[in-house]
Amino acid sequence: MKRTEHSLPRATLLKSPTGIQGFDEITAGGLPAGRPTLVCGSAGCGKTLFGMEFLVRGATLYNEPGVFMSFEETNEELIKNVASLGFNLENLIEQKKIVLDHVHIERSEIEETGEYDLEGLFIRLGYAIDSIGAKRVVLDTIESLFAGLPNQLILRAELRRLFRWIKDKGVTAIITGERGEETLTRQGLEEYVSDCVIMLDHRVxxxxxxxxxxxxxxxxxxHGTNEYPFLIDETGFSVLPITSLGLEHIVSSERISSGISELDKMLEGKGYYRGSTVLVSGTAGVGKTSLAAHFAEAACKRGERVLYFCFEESPNQLMRNMRSVGIKLEPWVQKGLLQFQATRPTFYGLEMHLAVTHKAVNTFKPDIVIMDPINTFILGDKEYEVKTMLMRIVDFLKGNQITALFTSLTSTESALESSDVGISSLIDTWLLLRDIELNGERNRGMYVLKSRGMANSNQIREFILTDKGVKLREVYIGSSGVLTGSARLAQEAHESAGLLKRQHEIERKKRELERKRIVMEAQVAALHAEFKADVSEALKNIETEQDTINLQKNDRINMAVSRKSFVEKSNKKKHIKL
Amino acid sequence: MKPMNEKSDVKTIKKRAPKTDDDKWVLRLYVAGHSPKALTAFANLKKICEEQLEGKYSIEVIDLLLNPQRGMEDQILALPTLVRKLPVPVRKIIGDLSNTDRVLVGLDLLQVG
Structure with missing residues (x-):
């Protein structure tokens, strides 16, 4: 019987959303409602702020008024301190959404003269709660009581009673505690508050x-068991539940231009996939940033929003440099389509970078994110950590359908195909820029190392930076290897000279043929003429012969006639015989 | 030891006792309802005042259960608490006032040593 009664409320543990970005996600809904939660940490780690944001969000977002009982800071100090985070406490106090109560204990003013309890604190807190119908309470930092009241036995017993009382009251409470040497809190508050313990840490x-x-x-x-990085900035707390991301991104088959038509041609003529991750790696000075800037410019021209993280150059320097290759980024910055975030990698820790990235992406809502370059992170931290951070960034961006372009500097010593940060497996399209040293000069070559989901070109192209941007040229690949730069030009000149020569040869041959034809025709004409001449000669001879024959015959007849040797008939016979 | 102390007590009290009627002692006793501690404290206070400050004091008993907001003014946490409002400086004594010596020290009616 008893068991069934208990199992019902336990199955549906009510939670009180904190409204703190990301925190409710890792705790699957917030703090346990109607129970005290211990927030502990060393000095300056943000305990007070955590509590204050819990109250302010509760008052503004969830219509749950709150009481902030401070044992350290005065009300005025608190109001001032949290104003820098965009919380207007005075307003909320006026609207009876929040009560600030500063409890001041001065050890020197107090004399202990026998039995006592902390009923005064209970009454005071109860009064504050009832005055605005508070649902949330923050006690910051109750451990100060240990300094103010001499009798620890009474104090401990009273604290136990206080937390019990809070539970009975049904308010959701945050109790802050200073971190101790061996224990979570200096005074071992975790003994009393055991429902939920949150540890804040500030590590260097x-x-x-x-x-x-x-x-x-x-x-x-x-709840999430990892350590989550969090930020405190002008909009308050934000915790990043990054590790909770899985591999369940929505996949788009839309293609977007890389900004360089020749490169698009290498990628099936269409460019990158939307939401894919592109890595441009290469040695120093091969034009990685130019490639990134092209991509940014093309996106802005399409009206998309681009967030550009630069870790090595200032935005102005970058824009100036890009102007020299004909990429104008300023107009897009002015239009608000392009935003630069310039920070030194060493400025924050990795987690903080991640947090800043998250925040920037969530506020700016870009279609494209560029990080240039990513491997500078290694300077400050371990490779493994960089990899996990980048993995989280990639996951996060993919989850938001944001196309990412990373550049990575490869040192000349290591193999070009191994990206320093070891994230190649996370990358969808990998462009490799390399310099090709030949004949005393250094030229840039580019090829698509991999591109998931498309039939990409396997050719190496020469990568040329002109004042009109990046141009890709086919390199000359001959028996002596790949030719680029002036060698390619020379080869091309050589080739065109050869071509010219050949063309001349053909011309010459054609002319020769023509000449031969003319000669042949002339000969034919001459033969014709000769034949004609021969024919007429022959006819003439034949005629002459005939004439002669006729003449002789006539002569004979004439002679016969004169001799009267035959009659007319025999004449005929004789003629036939002849 | 003890007799000597008592002797000196008397001396000090005489020295420190209010000289004129204007120099009245204003005491406040904060309690929560009629708890045993509250009753003990009030009885102890009454006794001490009668002995040391005859006719020169006033005691206000504040029940925080009835008037919770009044506890704010004197930053009351522990109950019972006795507050000496006048003469200044304000002194606070917590507990049921059963330790008379400490009450006297707390009220500045007795200088230690």
Missing amino acids: TEQTSTRRLRVVKYRGSL
Whole structure:
């Protein structure tokens, strides 16, 4: 009987959304409603702010008024401190959404003279809660009581009673605690508050600090167990539940131009897939940034939004440099389609970079994100961490259907195909830029190392930076290897000279033929003439002969007539015989 | 030891006792309802005042259960708390006032040592 009664509410543990970006995702809904939660951490890690944002969001987003009981900062200080995060506490206090209560204990003013309890605190808190119908309470930092009140036994017993009382009141409470040497909190508050414990951390590694948050324990609920980086900036807290992302991106088959028509031709004539990840790697000075700038410009021309993270150059320097190759980015910045985010990789820790990236992407909502270059991160941190960070970025961008272009500097010593940061497996389209040294000069070559989901060209193209942008030329591949630059030009000149020569040869041959034909025709004409002449000669001879014959015959007849040797008939016979 | 202390007590009290009627002691006792602690504290206070400040004091008992907002002014956390409003400076004494010596020290009626 008893068991069934208990199982029902346990199955549906009510949660109180904090409204803190990302936090509700890792705790699957927020803090346990109607229970106290311990938020602990060292000094300056953001405990007070966490509590304050919980109250402010509760008051503004969820219509749950809250009481902030501060044992350290005065009300005025609190109002001022959180104003820098965009919270207008005075307004909320006026609207009776929030009550600030500063509890001041001065050890020197207090004399202990026997039995006492902390009923005064209970009454005070209860009064504050009832005055606005509060659903949320923050006690910051209750450990100050240990400094103010001498009798620890009473204090501990009273704290236990306080947390019980809070539960009975049904308010969702945050109790902050200073981190102790061995324990989560200096005074061991975790003994009393055991439903949910959140640890905030502010760590400095290699001179860069990162804030991290971890849900140490959460009774009756699933929660993310990792350390999550978080940010505190002008819009408050944001926790990044990045590791919770899976491989369930929506896939687009839309294609977008790379901004270079010759490159598009190498990629089935259409360019990259939308939402894919493009890596441009290569040695120093091969034109990675130019390629990225082309892509950015083309996207802006299509009216898409581009977020450009530059980690090595300032935006102005980058724009100036790109102007020299005919890419004008300023107009797009002015139109608000292109936004630069320039930070040194060493400026924050990796997690912070990730957090900043998230935030920038969420606010700017770009279609395309460019990071130039990614491998500078390695300077500050370990390769593995860089890889996981980039993986998270890639996942995040893919999940949002954002096309990403990363550039990566490859050192000349290592193999070109291995990208420093080891993210090649995450990349959909990988363009490799390499320099080709030949005949005392250095030229750029480019090829598509891989491109998932398309039949890409396998050719190496020569990559030329002109004042009208990047041009890709087919390189000369001959018996002596790949020719680029002036060698290619020379080869081309050589080839065209050869061609000319051949053309001349053909011309000459044609003329020869013509001449021969004319000669032949002349000969034919001459033969004709000769034949004609012969024919007429022959006819003439024949005639002459006939004449002679006729003449002789006539002579004979005449002679016979004169001799009267035969009659007319025999004349005929004789003529036939003849 | 103890008799000597008591002797000096008397001395100090005499020295520190209010000189004129204007120099009245204003005391506030914060309690929560009629709890045993509250009753003990009030009885102890009454006794001490009668002994040390005869006719020169006023005691205001504030029940925070009835008037919770009044606790703010004197930053009351522990109950019962006795606050000496006058003469200044304000002093706070927490507990049921069963330790008379400490009450006297707390009220500045007795200098330690």
